Every structure is written in structure tokens, then in C-alpha cells.
Amino acid sequence: MSAKSQNSDLPLVATANDLRTGAVVYRSPGGAWQRDIAHAEIAEGKDAAADLQQRAEADLAVRVADLALIPIIRDGAFVRPAALREIIRATGPTIELPPSSQLRL
Amino acid sequence: MYRYDEFDHDLVRERVAEFSDQVARRLSGELTEDQFKPLRLMNGVYLQLHAYMLRIAVPYGTLSSRQMRKLAHIARTYDRDYGHFTTRQNLQFHWAKLEEVPKILAELAEVEMHCIQTSGNCIRNISADHFAGASADEVIDPRPYAEILRQWSSLHPEFSLLPRKFKLALIGAPNDRAAIQVHDIGLEVKRNEAGELGFAVWVGGGQGRTPMIAKKVRDFLPEADLIAYMEAILRIYNQQGRRDNKFKARIKILVHEMGEAEMKAAIEKEFAAIDETNMVLPRDAVERIERYFAPPPFDTRFNGAPAFERARETDRDFASFVERNVHPHKMRGYAIATVSLKPIGGTPGDMTSAQMDAVAEIAEQYSFDEVRVSHEQNLVLPHVKLEDLPAVYAHLRGAQLATANYGLVTDIIACPGLDYCSLANARSIPIAQRLSERFADPARQRDIGDLKIKISGCINACGHHHVGHIGILGVDRKGEEFYQITLGGSGDETCSIGEIVGKGFSSAGVIDAVETIVDTYLRVRQSADENFLAAYRRVGEAPFQEALYAHAA
Numbered sequence: 001m002s003a004k005s006q007n008s009d010l011p012l013v014a015t016a017n018d019l020r021t022g023a024v025v026y027r028s029p030g031g032a033w034q035r036d037i038a039h040a041e042i043a044e045g046k047d048a049a050a051d052l053q054q055r056a057e058a059d060l061a062v063r064v065a066d067l068a069l070i071p072i073i074r075d076g077a078f079v080r081p082a083a084l085r086e087i088i089r090a091t092g093p094t095i096e097l098p099p100s101s102q103l104r105l
Numbered sequence: 106m107y108r109y110d111e112f113d114h115d116l117v118r119e120r121v122a123e124f125s126d127q128v129a130r131r132l133s134g135e136l137t138e139d140q141f142k143p144l145r146l147m148n149g150v151y152l153q154l155h156a157y158m159l160r161i162a163v164p165y166g167t168l169s170s171r172q173m174r175k176l177a178h179i180a181r182t183y184d185r186d187y188g189h190f191t192t193r194q195n196l197q198f199h200w201a202k203l204e205e206v207p208k209i210l211a212e213l214a215e216v217e218m219h220c221i222q223t224s225g226n227c228i229r230n231i232s233a234d235h236f237a238g239a240s241a242d243e244v245i246d247p248r249p250y251a252e253i254l255r256q257w258s259s260l261h262p263e264f265s266l267l268p269r270k271f272k273l274a275l276i277g278a279p280n281d282r283a284a285i286q287v288h289d290i291g292l293e294v295k296r297n298e299a300g301e302l303g304f305a306v307w308v309g310g311g312q313g314r315t316p317m318i319a320k321k322v323r324d325f326l327p328e329a330d331l332i333a334y335m336e337a338i339l340r341i342y343n344q345q346g347r348r349d350n351k352f353k354a355r356i357k358i359l360v361h362e363m364g365e366a367e368m369k370a371a372i373e374k375e376f377a378a379i380d381e382t383n384m385v386l387p388r389d390a391v392e393r394i395e396r397y398f399a400p401p402p403f404d405t406r407f408n409g410a411p412a413f414e415r416a417r418e419t420d421r422d423f424a425s426f427v428e429r430n431v432h433p434h435k436m437r438g439y440a441i442a443t444v445s446l447k448p449i450g451g452t453p454g455d456m457t458s459a460q461m462d463a464v465a466e467i468a469e470q471y472s473f474d475e476v477r478v479s480h481e482q483n484l485v486l487p488h489v490k491l492e493d494l495p496a497v498y499a500h501l502r503g504a505q506l507a508t509a510n511y512g513l514v515t516d517i518i519a520c521p522g523l524d525y526c527s528l529a530n531a532r533s534i535p536i537a538q539r540l541s542e543r544f545a546d547p548a549r550q551r552d553i554g555d556l557k558i559k560i561s562g563c564i565n566a567c568g569h570h571h572v573g574h575i576g577i578l579g580v581d582r583k584g585e586e587f588y589q590i591t592l593g594g595s596g597d598e599t600c601s602i603g604e605i606v607g608k609g610f611s612s613a614g615v616i617d618a619v620e621t622i623v624d625t626y627l628r629v630r631q632s633a634d635e636n637f638l639a640a641y642r643r644v645g646e647a648p649f650q651e652a653l654y655a656h657a658a
Contacts, residue, residue, distance in 0.1 A: 020132060020204045022156035062134040066152055083584065085523060089154045093524035095534050098457045101185035101200075 010071035016064035149220025166194035177461035268346035284596035309360030407438030454482035522562030529562035531579025572596035
């Protein structure tokens with residue numbers, strides 16, 4: 001478990017990279033790992049975070065790698081990561097990629 | 106260029122098979138991530154912010170057209186249609202899928218390429234002067250020795266688990282284009298007064314958290330002693346380098362803590378103890394490798410280059426390209442052409458698959474099938490006939506690769522930074538892009554003249570900021586990107602580490618700060634012939650500090 005999950009009073013979500021593809025994924029309440037942080041399970045408080053962490057760690061065997069609980073900020077119905085690093089992970093590089101790069105997402 | 110023999114082919118094929126099995130075992134859950142991570146790193150597979158990254162070794166920065174086309178194919182087929190050339194003459198694909206990596210490695214093996222030792226605490230890809238074998242100032246082509254060292258260091262059992270990574274660079278010319286003094290070992294191939302071949306040996310240079318300029322431990326090491334001497338240095342480092350703290354584990358720290366004299370003595374003692382009969386580098390072995398690097402069949406009947414001269418007189422853009430991107434060749438009638446991967450506002454070092462194919466085609470037709478990768482994130486066509494330069498330029502323009510900015514303020518080195526890298530604290534590429542746009546005017550660039558800006562997104566210094574004339578280091582300050590500026594660094598034969606000019610700047614402020622520095626240089630220089638580095642070394646940091654901070658005092 002990454003130190004990224006420590007020292008935060010903000011709500012947390014579990015994120016990782018898909019083991020096969022490396023894609024950024026978030027754990028949903030049903031246990032699926034999917035690409036959209038909006039569908040992530042949100043843990044509030046230490047007990048909920050510990051529980052989410054325990055369930056997420058079970059997926060490290062064959063589903064995901066580089067697991068972390070990251071703080072998020074809720075803005076009405078929207079959810080976004082608190083840290084710039086995680087915003088970039090969620091939304092992709094902040095630079096323009098070659099147009100042809102979109103052909104193989 | 107070097108071609109694999111049966112041993113090379115077998116070694117790479119066996120490694121592909123081994124790693125394919127390891128990937129399968131990881132995907133099945135037989136291996137945990139902790140068990141798998143060191144195995145994938147040994148094969149150049151990193152896990153970065155958005156995806157796996159695959160780092161492909163380009164030994165001493167030399168590629169054939171066939172290899173370049175394969176890289177284009179891999180970009181198109183397995184990645185997102187582009188690749189990123191790095192400051193260690195490697196290529197990185199930033200969107201690799203782990204399940205497809207074995208197929209990529211098998212494809213690379215078809216063209217005598219691999220990803221072995223592009224990560225891990227081992228001897229990394231060996232870099233060299235990107236003008237090697239071509240430049241007019243060259244004394245000796247360093248590539249045969251780089252190849253010998255590549256073979257020696259590949260899967261070397263004693264040096265596969267060093268305290269930290271270990272990087273070698275070679276040059277064979279008095280002008281250092283490979284930054285050898287900021288490598289763990291730097292070698293300058295040279296002749297002594299008797300005309301014998303050998304090396305000046307530098308040890309303990311590096312950038313990162315603790316930048317150090319290497320110490321010269323031998324002014325002339327005879328050619329025959331090359332391998333034994335490298336073994337001696339590596340043994341001292343392997344035995345005495347620190348393993349308790351990764352930030353103090355590079356050989357530069359060992360050299361610093363031991364002191365130059367004691368380090369030299371330790372190396373010489375170890376060298377003397379090596380059984381030379383087993384370790385001598387025979388001349389015939391060198392000659393066998395040298396044959397792979399024999400000069401191409403140049404056309405020696407040079408009777409002028411009228412098409413070249415005509416184009417230079419009538420096409421201002423071509424003339425600008427020649428002025429900045431074309432360098433003298435050792436063979437009369439030929440030139441070295443640099444292909445800038447720094448279009449205005451672009452990502453330094455990035456190249457689409459179509460551009461890779463275009464360069465492969467140009468190299469095949471006009472440069473004896475050879476391309477070089479420079480540590481400054483550009484490509485080089487090493488052997489272009491002067492008379493063919495207008496045609497080469499036209500093809501490069503067609504591929505949007507004809508930016509005439511080699512060595513100018515927009516020829517910026519930048520690491521991938523926080524847009525890709527899991528180690529980064531701040532973004533590098535957007536800073537490079539905004540600087541490039543700020544200084545886009547070609548006339549202004551030419552007026553400013555030679556100026557190297559280098560940007561790193563963290564203290565690991567992959568963007569070589571310590572040796573930038575203007576260096577920019579991105580840091581995290583309470584969750585915000587912040588940029589520290591250093592001045593006066595240089596990676597050439599007059600190597601120096603840049604000095605921090607003062608407190609850092611926000612992302613919004615750093616572009617204006619660099620412009621203030623450049624404007625200050627234009628004000629203090631004695632003439633247009635005094636470039637930024639020379640002016641800085643003459644006047645020091647005071648006028649720059651005053652211009653940057655006086656209003657804040």
C-alpha cells in the first residue's frame with residue numbers, strides 16, 4: 001500500500017493500474033475496477049478506508065498493480081482527486097498528443 | 106554498423122522467451138508484483154502514471170533504417186503511434202500493455218534490438234558521441250569500443266546487482282558531445298604522443314540529487330587494458346559503494362567520500378591484481394569489431410555541390426537549416442544533418458510513427474542507411490552528401506522535421522515529467538512548450554545564439570538541468586508545481602554544474618523569469634560572438650539575480 005493514502009482527512013478512493021494493460025483504474029462499490037473515478041467507491045473515515053484497502057488488496061494477485069488510496073474532493077455530484085498527480089492520472093497527460101494517438105486508446 | 110552474431114541472437118531470443126514466461130506467470134497470479142517487479146525492470150518495463158512504459162536500448166545511439174521502421178511499426182501496432190527519444194539515446198513507449206510486451210520484444214529481436222539493462226542496478230545502455238564516425242573534429246571513432254563494452258557488460262554476472270545503476274559514455278573527439286564528465290565512467294578515445302591508442306578515463310560524475318563532475322583517473326589508459334581497468338573500477342564500486350542509502354549509492358558518492366587520490370590508488374591496486382592474461386583486449390578483437398564500423402563507401406569524387414550552393418543562396422529557410430543543423434563531416438563533400446525533434450510548441454524528443462518511417466526512408470536513400478539518436482533528444486543523419494542536402498531538407502519539411510533550431514533557445518531538453526513519470530514532482534513538457542512558443546521568432550533565436558535550456562521534473566535530473574546553461578528543476582511545494590532555476594551549467598568539455606540563481610518561480614512565473622535571464626544576457630554580452638555561457642562565466646550571477654529579484658527586495 002502506498003504512502004499516498006496516509007495523512008488525509010479527505011474521503012478516499014482506491015486506485016491502481018490494470019495489471020494487463022497498465023490503465024488507470026478505480027475500484028467501484030461492486031468490486032469492479034473501471035476507468036472512471038466518478039464510479040469509484042468512496043471511503044469516509046478510518047474504518048471505511050481500512051475496509052476498502054483490505055478488499056482492494058485482495059485484487060493485487062491477478063487484477064491490478066500499484067494500489068493506493070487517494071484523497072478526493074467532492075464538488076456537488078462531481079468527484080476529483082485532490083492532488084495534481086492524481087488529476088493527471090485520472091485525465092491523462094496535460095499536453096496535446098498526436099492526433100493519431102487517439103486511434104489506439 | 107554492428108550486426109548480431111549467433112551468440113547475440115541466442116542471448117536475446119532466450120531472454121525474450123524467459124521474460125514471456127515471467128509475464129505469463131505474473132498474469133496468472135503465480136508471481137506476485139513484488140516478485141515480478143525486478144524481473145520486468147530488468148527488461149525495461151516500468152509502471153508509470155498512466156500505463157506501462159517500455160524503454161528500448163539504442164546502443165551508442167545508432168539505428169539502421171530497418172530498426173527505425175520496426176520502431177514505427179511497434180508505435181503503430183502496440184502503442185499510441187508515437188515514441189519518445191530520451192537523454193540516454195534510448196526510445197520509450199509510454200503506453201505499452203504488459204500482455205503485449207512479449208510480442209514487442211520478439212519483434213525487436215527480429216531487428217537486433219532489446220530492452221535488456223535499460224533499468225535496474227546494472228551497467229546501462231552505453232552512450233556515445235552522436236556524430237561518431239562522421240565529425241570533422243574526430244580523432245578516433247569511439248563506437249567500436251562502445252560495442253566492446255556493450256558486449257562485456259551485457260548480463261555480466263559480477264555486475265548485475267550493483268549498489269545502483271551505472272552509466273558509461275564515450276567520445277573520440279576533443280569536443281564532448283556525450284557529456285562524459287557527468288557519467289559514472291566517461292572515456293575519451295585518444296592517441297598518445299607515440300601514436301598509440303588509448304583512453305582518458307573519468308570516474309564519478311553524475312547528476313541527480315548530488316551533481317558531481319567526474320575525476321580524471323587516467324590520462325592515458327592503453328587500449329589493451331580497457332576491459333581490465335573497467336573491471337577494476339566496477340569491482341571497487343561493487344565492493345565499497347554504499348547499499349544502505351539509495352541516495353548515496355552512486356559511484357560519485359564513493360569517489361567523493363574516498364577522495365580522488367584514494368580512489369585512484371584503489372583502482373590502480375585492483376587493476377594491478379587482475380590477471381592480465383585473461384583480461385587483455387587483443388588488437389585483433391578490436392579490429393574485428395572495427396570492421397563493423399568501417400566508413401561507408403563515400404563518393405570521393407567531389408567536384409563541388411552546385412545544387413547545395415544554389416539552394417543556400419535562394420532559399421532562406423534552407424540556409425537557416427544549414428547554418429544551424431548542418432555540421433562539418435570528415436569526408437569532403439559530405440555533411441552531418443541534425444533532425445530537430447523540437448518543433449515550436451512540441452514535445453521534446455517525441456516522434457510519430459509516420460515521422461519515424463520518413464526518417465528511415467531518408468536515411469536509407471541519403472545517409473548510408475544510418476540514423477543516430479542524440480542525448481539532446483534529436484536525431485542525426487550522419488553521412489549526407491552536400492549535394493543531397495536540399496532534397497533531404499525537402500523530405501524533412503514534408504515530415505515536419507525541418508526545424509532549424511539546433512543548439513538554440515528552443516532546442517530544449519525536457520524529461521517526460523509529471524505528465525507521464527511516477528517519480529516526477531512537476532511537469533516539464535508544458536514548460537518546454539511555453540518557452541519554445543515564447544522564443545519562437547527565428548530572428549530572435551538567432552540573435553540570442555547558442556543557449557541550452559534543460560528541464561527536469563524531479564531531482565533525478567533526467568532532463569540534465571544541472572548542465573543546462575539555463576537549468577530548470579520542477580519541485581513540489583505544498584502541492585503546487587514550483588521551478589528552481591540554475592545558471593552556468595555545461596555538459597561539454599568545459600563541464601560545469603549550474604548554480605541556483607535564487608528562489609524559485611511558479612509555473613506561471615518561470616517563463617517570464619527565463620525571458621528576463623535571456624534579456625539580461627543580451628544586455629551584458631560584449632558582442633554577439635560571446636554566447637550565453639561565456640557571458641555568464643565572465644559576469645557571474647549578480648546581474649541575473651538583480652534582474653530577477655531586485656524588484657522584490
